[in-house]
Amino acid sequence: MFKHSAKRSKKVFWLLFFKKVTSCTYVLFRLGDGLDKVYITTPIYYVNGAPHLGHAYTSVAADVLARWHRLEGADVFFLTGTDEHGQKVAAAARLAGVEPQAFVDGVAADFKDMAARMAISNDDFIRTTEPRHKAAAQAIWRRLAEAGAIYLGKYEGWYSVRDEAFYDAEETALRPDGVRIAVASGAPVEWVVEPSYFFKLSAFEAPLLAFYEANPGFIAPAAKRNEILSFVRGGLHDLSISRTSFTWGIPVPGDEAHVMYVWLDALVNYLTAVGYPDETAPRWGYWPANLHLVGKEIIRFHAVYWPAFLMAAGLELPKRVFSHGWWTVEGEKMSKSTGNFIDVRPLVDEFGLDVVRFFLVREVPFGNDGDFSRKALIARTNAELANGIGNLAQRTLSFIAKNAGGVVPARGVLTEEDHALLEQAGALPEKVRGAITRLAFHEALDEIWKVIRAADGYIDRQAPWVLRKSDTARMNTVLFTLVRVLRTVAVLLQPFMPESAGKLLDQLGVAADARQLAALDTPVAEGTTLPAPVGLFPRFVEA
Ligand code: MSP
Numbered sequence: 001m002f003k004h005s006a007k008r009s010k011k012v013f014w015l016l017f018f019k020k021v022t023s024c025t026y027v028l029f030r031l032g033d034g035l036d037k038v039y040i041t042t043p044i045y046y047v048n049g050a051p052h053l054g055h056a057y058t059s060v061a062a063d064v065l066a067r068w069h070r071l072e073g074a075d076v077f078f079l080t081g082t083d084e085h086g087q088k089v090a091a092a093a094r095l096a097g098v099e100p101q102a103f104v105d106g107v108a109a110d111f112k113d114m115a116a117r118m119a120i121s122n123d124d125f126i127r128t129t130e131p132r133h134k135a136a137a138q139a140i141w142r143r144l145a146e147a148g149a150i151y152l153g154k155y156e157g158w159y160s161v162r163d164e165a166f167y168d169a170e171e172t173a174l175r176p177d178g179v180r181i182a183v184a185s186g187a188p189v190e191w192v193v194e195p196s197y198f199f200k201l202s203a204f205e206a207p208l209l210a211f212y213e214a215n216p217g218f219i220a221p222a223a224k225r226n227e228i229l230s231f232v233r234g235g236l237h238d239l240s241i242s243r244t245s246f247t248w249g250i251p252v253p254g255d256e257a258h259v260m261y262v263w264l265d266a267l268v269n270y271l272t273a274v275g276y277p278d279e280t281a282p283r284w285g286y287w288p289a290n291l292h293l294v295g296k297e298i299i300r301f302h303a304v305y306w307p308a309f310l311m312a313a314g315l316e317l318p319k320r321v322f323s324h325g326w327w328t329v330e331g332e333k334m335s336k337s338t339g340n341f342i343d344v345r346p347l348v349d350e351f352g353l354d355v356v357r358f359f360l361v362r363e364v365p366f367g368n369d370g371d372f373s374r375k376a377l378i379a380r381t382n383a384e385l386a387n388g389i390g391n392l393a394q395r396t397l398s399f400i401a402k403n404a405g406g407v408v409p410a411r412g413v414l415t416e417e418d419h420a421l422l423e424q425a426g427a428l429p430e431k432v433r434g435a436i437t438r439l440a441f442h443e444a445l446d447e448i449w450k451v452i453r454a455a456d457g458y459i460d461r462q463a464p465w466v467l468r469k470s471d472t473a474r475m476n477t478v479l480f481t482l483v484r485v486l487r488t489v490a491v492l493l494q495p496f497m498p499e500s501a502g503k504l505l506d507q508l509g510v511a512a513d514a515r516q517l518a519a520l521d522t523p524v525a526e527g528t529t530l531p532a533p534v535g536l537f538p539r540f541v542e543a
Contacts (some may be wrong), residue, residue: 081126086262
């Protein structure tokens with residue numbers, strides 16, 4: 001297939017690459033640590049159907065991270081977008097009786113709307129039907145071809161349109177009704193025979209294993225890492241990367257009878273958005289990405305195929321791929337057959353933006369599967385938002401409005417109890433940082449809620465309503481202490497609940513330019529006039 005000299009130089013290339021990868025010392029991965037630039041991505045969503053809770057989940061989690069790193073002062077580039085080519089999307093357009101481009105334009109607009117409604121703070125929204133992406137995908141193809149990593153052959157095997165994935169026979173099984181399915185996903189597969197270009201994935205088995213070993217933080221959580229390791233150790237076959245039986249895709253450069261395999265096309269989006277193939281583009285400095293956040297079913301594409309493509313193209317590899325779990329709805333899998341896809345937008349209308357965002361990242365340890373139910377949403381909202389942070393803020397701020405002239409009270413001498421609470425709050429940013437670094441959002445929130453509960457206990461014990469009559473100086477010190485604690489809590493809650501945390505900071509009289517993590521070191525300004533307090537979270541009662 002290759003000329004002899006090309007083969008030899010290719011060997012030298014792999015050898016050098018292999019050395020480079022294995023000699024990398026592993027530095028415990030901390031997103032944003034010591035970095036000015038942080039690049040975070042969501043997967044790009046298929047536009048075969050409307051956006052639902054599952055899509056919102058990946059986007060909200062990525063958004064929390066992006067906002068967190070901005071809060072820390074990092075230069076963040078946060079990308080989301082839509083995956084618009086391939087057989088699945090073409091079939092959906094056909095079913096809708098609409099031309100594919102018009103169809104994807106409509107669904108992509110719906111995904112943009114969902115992102116806006118969930119307050120996703122993406123810096124760019126990539127669509128794979130954009131000219132900039134076609135150029136990038138074709139440029140990568142050429143680079144892979146030049147590296148000798150592509151050859152023409154014929155694909156004969158199983159393909160699932162729903163998963164847009166090729167499967168080995170062992171990965172499929174016959175259902176009792178005679179339909180053959182992919183075991184991992186349950187999606188039907190069909191037998192495909194067609195001319196196809198192949199990527200020499202088999203040549204990357206050893207380099208990938210060496211890379212995983214040198215970078216133990218590359219795949220997380222650990223269970224997924226093990227799954228990927230055993231998949232790769234089990235042996236890699238060359239991967240079919242072009243299709244000839246349909247046309248809805250990016251043409252293969254130099255052979256337009258083929259369109260690029262939708263996963264190769266899609267993965268390249270992460271490069272397109274930072275300017276590839278122009279490696280002098282202003283955004284190129286964000287590459288390699290710090291984190292690709294993905295659902296558990298697409299880890300193989302991101303942790304095996306993607307690094308192999310990048311290795312072959314001689315580009316740097318992303319720092320980490322983190323796989324999260326799946327939501328069921330009221331105990332059932334979301335599916336076309338049950339028609340139980342949940343759109344988050346009506347939930348936002350009913351409960352409010354931050355209630356939905358909070359529930360998604362609080363309810364389930366990130367990485368695990370979870371179940372969405374109205375009952376659980378209402379229970380958590382009432383317990384932790386209405387009765388938790390909402391109540392603490394309301395108790396403190398309305399007391400100040402009524403009894404302390406509506407200004408941040410002056411502090412007197414601090415008692416041991418004041419110090420204890422302030423120290424607990426002072427230690428919070430580091431704890432939250434630690435949890436977020438591990439993408440343990442629920443733990444980060446747990447730490448914040450420990451302080452909220454401690455502050456609640458503190459009010460009960462200090463009883464400012466008693467001090468009002470006996471010792472107003474002490475009452476003011478207690479209220480000042482609470483304002484300081486609330487400021488810390490509100491600043492840290494911004495990535496999770498941007499709207500309500502912003503409202504709380506307004507009510508605490510914190511200026512818009514003093515809401516960064518670093519600003520927590522500045523003193524709370526005594527005497528600041530506070531606006532009239534308004535409730536943050538109502539209690540919900542199911543009718
Ligand atoms: N287009 C590919 C990704 C290409 S990335 C280069 C794709 N799209 S998707 O629309 O099917 O899914 C995108 C994301 O939504 C995945 O991270 C997936 O896990 C998430 N979810 C879809 N349904 C979900 C649930 N029921 N629960 C949680 N997340 C799920 O795959």
